[in-house]
Amino acid sequence: MSARLGCIMLVHTALDRAAQVARFWAEAGSPVVIHVDARVGRAENQRLADALRDFPQVRFSTRYRCEWGTWSLVAAMQAASTEMLRAFPDVQHVFAASGACLPLRPVAELAGWLARHPDTDFIESVNVADVNWTKGGLSDERFAFHFPFAYKRHKWLFDRAVDLQRRMGVRRDLPDGIEPHIGSQWWCLTRETLGAILNDPSRPVFERYFRRVWIPDESYFQTLARLYARKIESRSLTLGKFDHQGRPHVFYDDHLQLLRRSGCFVARKIWPGAGRLYEHFLTSQASEDPEAEPQPSRIDRHFARATLQRVRGRPGLYMASRFPAKDRENGKTAEPYSVFQGFSEVFQDFEGWLAAVAKCRVHGHLFAPHKAEFSGREKVFAGGLSDKASLRDYNPRAFLTNLLWATRGERQCFQLGPADNTGAKHELLWFMATDSNAQISVISGAWAVPLYHAGGDMAAIRREAARLQRIETEMLEVLRSPWVRARIRIWTLAEFLENPTEPLHTLFDEIAPHQQARMIRIPERVDLSGFGAFLQELRNRGMQPVLMGDFPMNPSGTDLSIKVK
Structure with a gap:
């Protein structure tokens, strides 16, 4: 050649x-x-x-x-x-x-x-x-200023020289006939x-x-x-x-x-x-x-x-390079998930029913004070997550994002309530409320149902009811914030029980949109006979239960069949 x-x-x-x-x-x-x-x-x-x-x-x-x-x-x-x-x-x-x-x-x-x-x-x-691809903050200035110091070896001097020339308005003359x-x-x-x-x-x-x-x-x-x-x-x-x-x-x-x-x-x-x-x-x-x-x-x-x-990065994966910086994540979580507040209090075995009909993974109260209630009450769940409350509460947000990352491809559902640990100023709830992957459904005031069935000293029940109502009020304020990106649905206990078929039908379609149409029964509702009188007794003792809605003294029964499309 x-x-x-x-x-x-x-x-x-x-x-x-x-x-x-x-x-x-x-x-x-x-x-x-x-x-x-x-x-x-x-x-x-x-x-x-x-x-x-x-x-x-x-x-x-x-x-x-x-x-x-x-x-x-x-x-x-x-x-x-x-x-x-x-x-x-x-x-x-x-x-x-x-x-x-x-x-x-x-x-x-x-x-x-x-x-x-x-x-x-x-x-x-x-x-x-x-040019729009130059890096380091210098474009035409690289030709207008003097650069006597090597950038990598004398970075401090380099930066000070640039700052000084900017303040002085230095502009070098180009040699005749050239354009940079x-x-x-x-x-x-x-x-x-x-x-x-x-x-x-x-x-x-x-x-x-x-x-x-x-x-x-x-x-x-x-x-x-x-x-x-x-x-x-x-x-x-x-x-x-x-x-x-x-x-x-x-x-x-x-x-x-x-x-x-x-x-x-x-x-x-x-x-x-x-x-x-x-x-x-x-x-x-x-x-x-x-x-x-x-x-x-x-x-x-x-x-x-x-x-x-x-x-x-990938949605829901927190890398060390971005972990400390808020809102630099590419999506807060890896997959869509559903949060239910008040449903396990209103229905018997709501977890088992939802897992059976929607073919998804349903947990209990993942942020319960005593431990994380994983599906099947496992002690260690996907990704090596422990059910120990102390480990979970060290970083509740990381606990949730790790769980969702480790279970990609399977819909995760869990229960939440005002008695759960959502962090200072409901930090975890804010995280979920501003997450577009979250679907949060709330029956407000449903926390009173377990109190009603627990019985005991009415004075102690009144104090606990007041505490839970105060917490749930704060939670509802978060969920109604203009910054919310999650799909939020809120019913009072009274309006939900008037017709539970429609909201359950809607939630089912969102969680399992590709399931074949079939006739199912909604989960059996807990016994609420006398619940209206219980609420009246709370009023009589000076506590005003407002989150349940206008609950009647003797609520009528509801249709227990639902057609899922």
Whole structure:
């Protein structure tokens, strides 16, 4: 193959992998000029040179001590490019790569593809005024301010210098004739364009300016190429993906098929330990379509999904990176669930009835004071959750979200009441009320039914009734808040018992919408004969029971059959 494509490589770590890649380029007939970071030790640098000694078309350029975001990276690329143009006059395109780059297709395919675009420079070059993907809070300021301090090594000084220049209104003058552009530092330029940049009489002026620009390796060639290129395609031929923080994605062995589908010529950033990737791609296997265009868009959706999952996570899964921050979760809980307040007090064996007819998991009072009443009264439930109240109450919200995460695919239902532990200021209830997955159904005043059946000292019952009514009043205020996102239904005990068929029918349709229609019986209601007189006795003793509604002294019976569709 005629040596029309040359590669410059910037290397600072994993020199053994860099040697493999350089050998791949050289064996295909492409000259390679390697810049080794001056921070690399002499012995390690010598081992790299010895590994490539058999390839006369592999050269090494003057070494610079490189640091992220500084002029040293541009100087390294200038040195390697100068050596490439000097030593290999037949090279027509120069491809810039790093030691972490990996060719994905044979070099001959890239050389042939470039031969079909002889006058085109492939360099991402976007006007800084039109860029919306810069990270770190600096866009046009990177060209307007002076940046004498390295960001990673002297971050405090860097930030103070930026703040000072903002207060002083510093604006640097641009060299005549240039308009700032930025883009990826991994480009592929024609010999004519690259030579014009390196030999420009104004190069000292440009260098003096760009030395104090922030991240000049992403702007020096990108800006000056606009002065000399006959035709620019503003894109990099190197596949590189970045996350929401501007950091590059690292490719591992399990990305093999993804990289193959991209059709790209080169990818970065490859993990040095990805032996399978290096073994697969550093062979001269021709592609199915040697003239195929690189199509990184084929895999964009995978990275978009990965970024979304990293930023937002999965619904109901609390990651350490987001756990401390309120409202940064992607959905409070993992699955829809139902909360019933007052139903187990009104109906006998409400849990068993609902589990049988709706085919769902029905718990008792998960937040009862003495313990968590799991379905079947298990001591340890899904996800290793214990029924011990002390463990549950350490973080009731995490207890609920863990239970729902561990039982994904199965509808969870549980009972709640004013005697349960919902945390200070009903913190847990607020959490559920603002959760769009929650369905909360309340029969207000139903807590009085167990008091009625318990009997005993009426004075003590009156005090307990007053306490529970006060708590439930606060709970109802939460459920009627304008911030509520859950599906809330509230009935007074009196209006519910007038016609329990309709609300149970509605709740059943929501919990089990795909169940086949059949005739069932609603659960048997507890005996409420004399309950009206009980409420009157509470009034007589100075406690006004208001949450039950207008409950009659002798309530009539109700129809116990319900047709479920």
